[in-house]
Amino acid sequence: MHPASRVLVISRSTQQERSIQRDGLLVVLTQIANAVACAAAAVLWWSWTDGSSRWLVLIPVTATAYSCYVARAQLRWRRINRDMLNLQLALTDLGVTYASAAGTYSAPWSAVRQVRLRSHRAGSPYLVIDVEGWGGPLGECSGADRLALTLNGTGLQPREVSRAVHQLSSGQVTTRN
Numbered sequence: 001m002h003p004a005s006r007v008l009v010i011s012r013s014t015q016q017e018r019s020i021q022r023d024g025l026l027v028v029l030t031q032i033a034n035a036v037a038c039a040a041a042a043v044l045w046w047s048w049t050d051g052s053s054r055w056l057v058l059i060p061v062t063a064t065a066y067s068c069y070v071a072r073a074q075l076r077w078r079r080i081n082r083d084m085l086n087l088q089l090a091l092t093d094l095g096v097t098y099a100s101a102a103g104t105y106s107a108p109w110s111a112v113r114q115v116r117l118r119s120h121r122a123g124s125p126y127l128v129i130d131v132e133g134w135g136g137p138l139g140e141c142s143g144a145d146r147l148a149l150t151l152n153g154t155g156l157q158p159r160e161v162s163r164a165v166h167q168l169s170s171g172q173v174t175t176r177n
Helices: 014-048 051-083 136-140 158-168
Strands: 007-011 088-092 095-100 103-108 112-119 125-131 146-150
Touching (some): 007 158, 014 051, 088 158, 112 158, 125 158
Antiparallel strands (some): 007 088, 088 095, 095 103, 112 125
16 A cells, blocks of 8 residues: 655636736737837828938837737737646645646656745745746746746645645755745
8 A cells, every 4th residue: 555645736716817817918908009009100200201310210110019029929928828727736745746727747856946935025925836848838938847826825825835845855855035
């Protein structure tokens, strides 16, 4: 008979998931509005100026291109966040696992580069786990094998999470602040 495995599960609340989706949509809409305004400014500038100052039209054209780039990048992150719906993080004796709408992805403790506990300015604590080669939505972006999960609403304190990481990893991984 195998001994019972120790597990700590941290789940993201539906309120947090709605907030992430809403904030991403707000950024996309703002960048699209900015691109339209800059494009209109470029057209007006071109039509109202003559000869020597027409080169200045490059300023709003550049701003339009940058706004489109940011909107496209944010749309990609929105898709990744959509795949991360119903996010749960499990810390076990064997390693770390995250499960979401896209599936379940695991990594041994030896692949964990770093575990950090941070706080937002408002004082809300969150956990950041860097794992080498984590698959799934986190693996789609190069260098983004990092999962950040707030502890608000989970009933867990940062000290409990830090202790659990140390115990479950058998001392291999320590938590940094």
